Amino acid sequence: QVQLVQSGAEVKKPGASVKVSCKASGYTFTSYGISWVRQAPGQGLEWMGWISAYNGNTNYAQKLQGRVTMTTDTSTSTAYMELRSLRSDDTAVYYCARESSTAEFDPWGQGTLVTVSS
């Protein structure tokens, strides 16, 4: 079955960086894009950006430009999201999701909690 499995929870200090992985299985990795979505505690969903697993093209939310980098490793069908200069308001559950050409996300990874605290 189509599945996305993410790396485990992280605790980081303000100013540090975090890199979350998302390993895909059950489909041809390069036939879809991967979007990253985050959810702060008790809050709604926020789209962070998208990467084409076919050619590596990216599209980042303007508010995160300069702090976020999304990459893929097609040899292992894994997507990565790195967020730098972490702040307390970056504390959230980070999800990866397979994105179709019609902008729906299915399936989602299980989520990775990133806590930013001094």
Added chain:
Amino acid sequence: QSALTQPASVSGSPGQSITISCTGTSSDVGGYNYVSWYQQHPGKAPKLMIYEVSNRPSGVSNRFSGSKSGNTASLTISGLQAEDEADYYCSSYTSSSTLHVVFGGGTKLTVL
């Protein structure tokens, strides 16, 4: 860019029908048939329930249906069941230069 507008909460009794609205602009909901709906239970990842305004993925109950009129999309759940109690989010492709996809703020559905 502001999120799409959803009611914060809706409620209904078992067996009843409810509708959740999702209002955007001509740059997102009104301009494209790329509206999706997601169900999220506490502590779980979101699950796709509707895509391209009104299509149901395989395995999703036909009690869930979607529609769109102008800049407003809607999710209707008929024959409410206890397990439908969850948060629901809409999303849409957007032509905004600052985003690619925009989400609604979410609606908490309570089954009374």
